[in-house]
Amino acid sequence: MKRYYWMLLVLLGVWVLAQDSSLPGVKEAGSYTQGSLGQVLQPLPVTNAQPDGVYGVGAWPLYTPELADGPGKELVMGYCQVCHSATYITMQPPLPAATWEAEVQKMIKTFGAQIPDEAAKQITAYLQAHYTPETRKP
Ligand code: HEC
Structure with a gap:
């Protein structure tokens, strides 16, 4: 009897494979053509390249975000x-x-931030007062 178990398993495997093979989350199987989802475009050719391979790039745009003013900001x-x-x-x-x-x-x-309970409460209140769908200013 025992040796028929593997056959049962194989049959089950075949049945599983025969089912609709579309996976959850996979939008489109097959080849991707222009304009289809998930297309990866080639980068544009570098136009300011020098013959010696040295070319300039501008400064990386760094920006320091301004936190909203209000109690708890500090x-x-x-x-x-x-x-x-x-x-x-x-x-x-x-x-x-x-x-x-x-x-x-x-x-x-999770990340081990050392924040006293009282400060954590005030920080949470600050974030809720400025960064929710109802309170966030553009
Ligand atoms: C002990 C270090 C540490 C401190 C202090 C810290 N964070 Fe983080 N934070 C992290 C790490 C690590 C990540 C994840 C980084 C990543 O995924 O690239 C993160 C990510 C985030 C994100 C992105 C969303 C997410 O969950 O990954 C937000 C928002 C954030 N932190 C807010 C805060 C706020 C608000 C505070 C102050 C209460 C804070 N962090 C203090 C370590 C810290």
């Missing part, structure tokens, strides 16, 4: 820029209040 500047810049905050789309709360907790619990 705490954010002090505690949240230890590991990364405040761009991590300003580059987010407007996030719901609960997400900001979770975000601050993630920084503390």
